[in-house]
Amino acid sequence: MVLFDDDKIEFFDDELEEISTPLGYWNILIVDDEKIVHESTKMVLNDFVFQQKRINFLCAYSAAEAKVILKEAKDIAVVLLDVVMEKDNSGLELVKYIRDDLNNQFIRIILRTGQPGQAPEEEVVINYDINDYKMKTELTLQKLLTTIVSALRSYDNIMELENNRKGLERIITIENDLYELRNINIFAQILLQQVLREHPLGPDSFYIRVIHDQERLMYKVIAGTGKYEAFVGDILPMNLFDEVSYLFDAVKQTKTRYHFEDEYISYYKSIDIIENYIYFNGMNALDKNQLSLFEVLISNLSVAVDNIALNDKLIQTQSELINRLSEVIEVRSEETASHVQRVSSIAYMIGKYYGLEEEEAQLLRTVAPLHDVGKIGIPESILNKPGKLTPEEFQLMKEHAMIGYRILRGSGLELLEAGALIAKEHHEYWNGNGYPNGLKGEEIHIYGRITIIADVFDALSHDRVYKKAWPFEEVMAFMVEQRGIMFDPDLIDILLNHESEIKMLYGSE
Ligand code: C2E
Ligand code: SIN
Ligand code: SIN
Ligand code: SIN
Ligand code: FE
Ligand code: FE
Secondary structure, three states: OOOOOHHHHHHHOOOOOOOOOOOEEEEEEEEOOOHHHHHHHHHHHOOOOEOOEEEEEEEEOOHHHHHHHHHHOOOEEEEEEEOOOOOOOHHHHHHHHHHHHOOOOOOEEEEEEOOOOOOOHHHHHHHOOOOEEEEOOOOOHHHHHHHHHHHHHHHHHHHHHHHHHHHHHHHHHHHHHHHHOOOHHHHHHHHHHHHHHHOOOOOOEEEEEEEEEOOEEEEEEEEEEHHHHHHOOOEEEOOOOHHHHHHHHHHHHHOOEEEEOOEEEEEEEEOOOEEEEEEEEOHHHOOHHHHHHHHHHHHHHHHHHHHHHHHHHHHHHHHHHHHHHHHHHHHHOOOOHHHHHHHHHHHHHHHHHHOOOHHHHHHHHHHHHHHHHHHHHOOHHHHOOOOOOOHHHHHHHHOHHHHHHHHHOOOOOHHHHHHHHHHHHOOOOOOOOOOOOOOOHHHOOHHHHHHHHHHHHHHHHOOEOOEOOOOHHHHHHHHHHOEOOOEOHHHHHHHHHOHHHHHHHOOOO
């Protein structure tokens, strides 16, 4: 049925193959109030195949009918649209409906008018977002075919771009999520999960790091799926996973990425020292687009991996600084290192039972020893006075909270800022009668509310230059008595619910 000019045959050549099993259909909507137009259109396009797909016709005899179909079917490629139907400008109104109301910018609209006087080409093309304008009289069978092919081709390109855009959008979302993560174990695990969820890969994948264990090169399995899941956390010798060792050799040459048949391995060196390898299998299931999106994701990861490594290093540096600062306090106030450790342990424990994330509870544990850093600024004679302080002396002593805050604040370093907060708020009371600012209830940061409990518990449990240690039962009785006065009642309940654990920390040196 389909007729060609010789010069057009070349144009369609590769697309018009004999196809026994079409891969799907192009949906084309015919909107026209004349039955004969529907029939002749279908006749021309009936056996037509473009990119291995046949045509599926949807028919509407008025703009109203077309609206119903357009609302239902989301994947219509082309509309062949009459202008004059129930109204003189029904077709033009439908164009507005498609583009503005349905917000469908993908569908190709070919306007076919029998009365160009009703809709002059120039005016319509300028004012309406259509893709082609044809007079019914000029639209021979041959021309119709050319018009459809070119519309389908551009629809196909648009959809490919759109799918790519969506794919990129998902990748950007994944990357943004990953940037939020600062712990390499969690990062690697979520990375593998996300990649496997977005791509038909797997089941086996791993994220490993090279570590130097007593001069020997070893691998630490940071994350893994499929058959590598069982190795997570293990430190293994160089010949780990013999079956993929050839990939290691290959990627070590190029120090980038290596894709061989069904397998893929990527190498990153973060902050110039830490070597990471990421492995996936099942690569053959990716089509060309998926593969290129996969590569975009993988090649951008090195920045996130660097961030984590830098953050690790920063935390490590800050932790060392904190340990050094706490030591200074211990020496000056004749307290023991174990005091600092106990306050940390109690604070961590309460934080965990309260529901802080592991990372936050660890942060609290690291910085809790800084609470009394401000005692650096308190005269020796007051700090180590064997007896009770006079009111004037105690007034001076209270300054240690703000002194500590001023020492620690303003660095922009997370650990030190948290330390500053704890220094300032570790003597604020739940009822508002604490110092330095008389904050009340939840105005006091959770770190402050936890630290005061850990601090007082420990101060009472041990000898101080000015007092003897109290027995455990008396310490607990005091803590309970101060529930809702000095201390957040919920946190005291946590303490009571875990009394046996607390008791183990009592008196421990
Ligand atoms: P610290 O020794 O680390 O004590 C921390 C907190 O534990 C005290 O905060 C207080 O709330 C509680 N605490 C410690 N010992 C006792 C006690 O015997 N009875 C009661 N009820 N609570 C106790 P506070 O009171 O704000 O004191 C802050 C810091 O001031 C203390 O830190 C300590 O360095 C110093 N300080 C307080 N009172 C005296 C004192 O009588 N003599 C001396 N030399 N220093 C004192
Ligand atoms: C690790 O323990 O996470 C590997 C050591 C490293 O950071 O290279
Ligand atoms: C101050 O520096 O005195 C103000 C600190 C605060 O209350 O946040
Ligand atoms: C929280 O972690 O519960 C919020 C901290 C606060 O109470 O200020
Ligand atoms: Fe203090
Ligand atoms: Fe203290």
